[in-house]
Amino acid sequence: MTTQTLTALRQLKLGGMANALQHQLEQVGTYEGLAFTERLALLVEQE
Secondary structure (H helix, E strand, O other): OHHHHHHHHHHOOOHHHHHHHHHHHHOOOOOOOOOHHHHHHHHHHHO
16 A cells, blocks of 8 residues: 555655655654644645
């Protein structure tokens, strides 16, 4: 599912969000305490 999401973001020309999501996934435990909307806000900010 993650690969599909990253691919979809890039196809939609949302490379900043894709890169930020990939970064979040690589930083295990760092973002898990945040609510969904907080994590989403971080992705949107990167775009």
